[in-house]
Amino acid sequence: MNLAIFDLDNTLINGDSDHAWGEFLVERNIVDRQEYAHNNDKFYRDYKLGALDINAYLHFCLKVLAEHPLEQLLAWREQFLEEKIRPMLLPKAKALIEEHRKEGDTLLIITATNRFVTEPIAQLHGIDNLLASEAEKRNGRYTGKPTGIPCYQDGKITRLNQWLKQQEHRFDQSVFYSDSHNDLPLLKLVEKPVAVDPDPQLREYASKQGWSIRSLRNAVE
Helix, strand or coil: CEEEEECCECCCECCCHHHHHHHHHHHCCCCCHHHHHHHHHHHHHHHHHCCCCHHHHHHHHHHHHHCCCHHHHHHHHHHHHHHHHHHHECHHHHHHHHHHHHCCCEEEEEEEEEHHHHHHHHHHCCCCEEEEEEEEEECCEEEEEEECCCCCCHHHHHHHHHHHHCCCCCCCEEEEEECCHHHHHHHCCCCEEEEECCCHHHHHHHHHHCCEEECCCCCCC
């Protein structure tokens, strides 16, 4: 049995769900429009540069979860999925997932974005296995703090290894699809690294290494 691992943002979807959630909060006046938008954009720029302070970012984006009851958060999330995420879904991504499903591969999404945002997106793709950055919860409410190892850069390897130890069987081979140079640690580890609509840094590295490069958008592969 093989393992098919997928990054989420800008890989399986045409956009960044974490940044889009921040935009949704700003548009709904759930957060301070000017300050939150400024910080949301800054953290996203840092991410694309490979300079993101993941702990600082998680404290920033999880804070809003602690400020509202879960029922309200879930209602907002449903609106977010309809308005922001569904337009980002990619038919080619769905087809790729189905190819692996037909092969009998185990499917896994691994993402730095927190579970609150990404769990329903994984469900939209019919993928049950999700490794994401985790938000702390107590007594049915979020605390606004992260918990565990952030699922980012080298942290993805740590989280994946923890997950693999919990599985009942070993995988013969693993493939990992990602758009981001932030995922190079894990891409270098798997047997089949695939750069999907890669950022410039990843495209350059993948080309030099002879890795597969493909598109799940409308561009020619």
